[in-house]
Amino acid sequence: MPASYAYLGPEGTFTEVALRTLPETATRQLIPYVSVQSALDAVRGGEAEAAFVPIENSVEGGITTTLDELVAGTPLMIYREVLLSITFALLVRPGTELSAIKTVSAHPAAQPQVRNWLKANLPEALWESAASNADAARLVQEGRYDAAFAGEFAAARYGLTALETGIHDAENAQTRFVLVGRPARPAAPTGADKTSVVLWQRDDHPGGLRDLLGEFATRGINLMLLQSRPTGAGIGNYCFCIDAEGHISDRRVADTLTGLKRICRDVRFLGSYPRADVVSAADVPAPLPGTSDEAFMSAADWVARCQDGRF
Numbered sequence: 001m002p003a004s005y006a007y008l009g010p011e012g013t014f015t016e017v018a019l020r021t022l023p024e025t026a027t028r029q030l031i032p033y034v035s036v037q038s039a040l041d042a043v044r045g046g047e048a049e050a051a052f053v054p055i056e057n058s059v060e061g062g063i064t065t066t067l068d069e070l071v072a073g074t075p076l077m078i079y080r081e082v083l084l085s086i087t088f089a090l091l092v093r094p095g096t097e098l099s100a101i102k103t104v105s106a107h108p109a110a111q112p113q114v115r116n117w118l119k120a121n122l123p124e125a126l127w128e129s130a131a132s133n134a135d136a137a138r139l140v141q142e143g144r145y146d147a148a149f150a151g152e153f154a155a156a157r158y159g160l161t162a163l164e165t166g167i168h169d170a171e172n173a174q175t176r177f178v179l180v181g182r183p184a185r186p187a188a189p190t191g192a193d194k195t196s197v198v199l200w201q202r203d204d205h206p207g208g209l210r211d212l213l214g215e216f217a218t219r220g221i222n223l224m225l226l227q228s229r230p231t232g233a234g235i236g237n238y239c240f241c242i243d244a245e246g247h248i249s250d251r252r253v254a255d256t257l258t259g260l261k262r263i264c265r266d267v268r269f270l271g272s273y274p275r276a277d278v279v280s281a282a283d284v285p286a287p288l289p290g291t292s293d294e295a296f297m298s299a300a301d302w303v304a305r306c307q308d309g310r311f
């Protein structure tokens, strides 16, 4: 049996479309799961080699179910990311007219991406959240809802027709998906990589978040995502999910993580993996002066010589 990848299903999700852009899926069995949690649990339990799930979109930010799963429980690691441009179709059972639509459904992350369209075209329709956009299409097929926002490609799979296509409130809306597996050595750096971590502050004090961010800033590291998530320990108690440029094998990134580990109550490393937003390492700005691997190595060498009295 080939190794399998779990993904947020059922068949016909944007997640499946994004997953199929990874070349190795040609030799993997792709297994749909009903939720992000169940796909990630399949990895934790050893049923699947990896899981592919949405993590962030350019309209609303982090997909909180995914972030919360990565923040807590048995540690997992991100190995790849994929960006997909998203535009929705309004899928209905054949023959349904716009005026007959009383209920609409989709994944919660779809709502902020179609809100204006809904207000202008179906102001009275009742929104019902589904486990995924394709699941909403499946529920329309079953007669539970009148319409679903999903990819146009899902229509045929669920015997539906697209009453409208190209629905998107924001131009160039993109969703980011990640391939998540059990912890192992990260892939070698490509020169255009990203590192994801979760940080828990040691204590609550003025400038606490600035102290954490300062660890990145002083090593010239740009951030790509900063999302706070409640720890569950009470109002005002948050951890921070951070994506930063670079790979853990870059000296400036390793040094930043060392600094964070010293000052945080806890740090969870979520992986170093190739960036999907740049084509090649040539598109990534060079490290700021004093933050290259050479600068870190020669400074460490100088300290060692000082310790030996050999400067």
Ligand SMILES: O=C(O)C(=O)Cc1ccccc1
Residues within 6 Å of the ligand: 008, 012, 013, 014, 015, 016, 054, 057, 086, 107, 109, 110, 131, 132, 133, 134, 175
């Ligand atoms: O993959 C899907 O179809 C999902 O339900 C997740 C999602 C939600 C909104 C935009 C892109 C992906």
